[in-house]
Amino acid sequence: MQRGHQRLTRQTGHRAPSTLRDVARVAGVSIPTASQALNDRPGVSSATRTRVREAASKLHYTPNSAARQLITGRTDSIAVVSGSNLSGIFSDQFYRPILTGAGSVVENAGYRVLIAPALGTTSGESQLMRMVRGREVDGVLAVGIVATGWILEMFQTAMPIILVDNRLRDIAVPAVLNDDAWGAGLATRHLAELGHRRIGFVGAMNDEWWAHQTRAGYMGALAQLGLAQDGSLEVLVANNIEAARQGTRTLWGFANRPSAIFAGSGKIAIGVIKSAREHGLVIPQDLAIVGTGDHDFAMMIDPPLTTVSVHGEQIGRRAAELLFDLIHGESVPESTVIRPDLVVRSTSGAF
């Protein structure tokens, strides 16, 4: 079993893959006829069709996709592009289920998925342009893209594109979004129903759509519930654990500190929990918390996290379906919104 020192070169003992010409010859028909037969086109006798099919399977014939692309113009593949690199996009807890959902639709449609290099780098962008202008894909799924510039403008005019979890300010690109405002409302009302009057919000201070919407949903719910919109209840931080921890440190010292917190992202929720614990607060007795995003850690942490559960797979599936609609020349709504649910666990103190 110890073969570590061996060196291997690519085997070259295989014959070239068989072409349609081979199939036609074996079946005793012309090349176009073989093509018709294999593509289930009318105008071929069933006897011929059978003969061609048998020849094809005998020769393990697989169409050369480049040749087919060249003439049909279709590539049967789509690109997934994001702001991060190849696997960065997949490591994000939020985007992963979206990609799972989109992937299942795309794979079922028999399409291939090309991972475009990250936007933001020059080389990444030029490779993406090559993919788009070189007609290597039939459509683009842009996940969590922030850029608004010429890239997307070009996409819009040259290639079907669906935006996932973001909107653009200036260009009307169809998007599939989580209903962040709705989720914030669910969380805030849940805490209010448990008797909390001073419900704080720790949100992301970036300029992305979801951050705005989440805050708007929180504010709207407070107003609707007739609760105070006290500025001291609200903290905006960078969207990471450490920033949330640092940014909320001073929050717990005040006499009229919030008795409950709605955290606008999963990372922020973790940071808030750390910070509160460091101040000696017991969750949920001293502080109730509702997080966002129903990720692995929501169940794993102690106590388990009450959270707004984003339906990522559904978002991804819908986005892929809409992209196919666009590819097939159908029109799609500019904005498709998927509502999240509330998953009640222990940190909100409901039981």
Next chain:
Amino acid sequence: MQRGHQRLTRQTGHRAPSTLRDVARVAGVSIPTASQALNDRPGVSSATRTRVREAASKLHYTPNSAARQLITGRTDSIAVVSGSNLSGIFSDQFYRPILTGAGSVVENAGYRVLIAPALGTTSGESQLMRMVRGREVDGVLAVGIVATGWILEMFQTAMPIILVDNRLRDIAVPAVLNDDAWGAGLATRHLAELGHRRIGFVGAMNDEWWAHQTRAGYMGALAQLGLAQDGSLEVLVANNIEAARQGTRTLWGFANRPSAIFAGSGKIAIGVIKSAREHGLVIPQDLAIVGTGDHDFAMMIDPPLTTVSVHGEQIGRRAAELLFDLIHGESVPESTVIRPDLVVRSTSGAF
């Protein structure tokens, strides 16, 4: 800003992408000359070359990749295939850094990455065959594949392939592996140096290479250290949190229970911690633990986990480099092994 009800169809106002013929016409040369000029081939006067380049950039010319593929036989893309679906492979804490590393090498080489559908399903396999036999990729990176059947045999003879984190029993396919045995040795010796004599092992009982190697490393270290290889010190469980928790429940009751545990995977480490805590043991005072895989949670859990840090990015980079070697016709070692390091945090009780 509320434009939700609008419906959008693909814009068709764009002209067809420009071809080499357009470039040649604008530059006032023949098509082959334009081709030579743009591909930096000798035998073109620098004046002509400049004129062609200018025409190309003016027309936003991008070569049609299908046409180029058809004639050169190269696709400039590789497939990543795994046992899981599109994003399942990326959600695994172990594989993600591997893909990050591989991705950076592949993208730098200007290659595209095609995500192959999961093996194991009929449709996935047939789509993969289509990709391979249809010559849609130049090589395959197979991550954590367990199958040994005809699929890989075919790969080996028809297409360059590198296996990551696995070996095959019957076929000599070049592989890049983590040195699991080395890591197990590091962990075991670390615990012995801290004074532990009864060092237990909770490992995965599956049939994969890493599981065997990890156990072998543990056993080897015990022997080398002159410590008991007591069968009661060893528990093999399925590789998930719950199985590890259940499977180690009875471990803590014995008078001569282990004072330290080496957990053979990240998931197993979490399960062991849960189980030990449920039995009232305090970590690391009552039980020292060394885990495997330096993932996010290793730092996040309390106390932070001492763990064998697998160099996933390096594994991925190496795998991609070897794949390119294979694609370029060079030979590669059948087995490339990357050594992990030990990251000492709190659970082992070193400080």
Next chain:
DNA sequence: TTGTAAGCGTTATCAC
């Protein structure tokens, strides 16, 4: 140094 001719493997068009 440049242009002409041929061909990659497939599908589309149109006679027969």
Next chain:
DNA sequence: GTGATAACGCTTACAA
């Protein structure tokens, strides 16, 4: 129903 013939956009070989 079937088979010539052309075409997709590009690269290579070879002739001018």
